[in-house]
Amino acid sequence: MDPCDLPCRKNVRALLLNPHDQILLMQVTLPDRIFWCTLGGGIKPDESLQDAAQRELFEEAGYRPEELSQGRLVWMGKHTLMRNGTPVLLDESFLLYRATHVDFTTRHQTDEEKAVVKEMRWWSVEEINYTEQFIVPPRLGHYLQRLLTQGPPASPELIQLADES
DSSP, rough: OGGGGEEEEEEEEEEEEEESEEEEEEEEEETTTEEEEEEEEOOTTTTHHHHHHHHHHHHHHHHOOOBBBOOOEEEEEEEEETTEEEEEEEEEEEEEEBBSSSSOOOOOOOOHHHHHHEEEEEEEEHHHHHHSSSSSSTHHHHHHHHHHHOOSSSSOEEEEOOOOO
């Protein structure tokens, strides 16, 4: 099936970095897979990228806008994923945020998030690059290292979101 014919879900992903250049990831457990990913989720029809990212950061980790730097769009990508037995084209935008502190809370998570998010923790680039755990996007450590050493790109970079092996 042509990806253009699939239903499309627009997602926002937050690259939330703490003062130690670690990124907050969540472990998601689904019936057919377990993976670590950045915080984020679907964008509601009336939301901007910023509004959606800030809503997700509050729901999933308890961060309020005043505890974060202004989010900046740094990466974009699309990939196909099975969602409830149906292939869906995910159109994802990644915004970079800096948190003023490392403390987070999961008490604002929705029931759907509580059902699938099993753990959250801060990861260094080195931990991401050397873990046996499955992390998405697959080259997150590479992209994150480049972001930390070169700074945000002048315009959003298209990144690979699916493992092509």
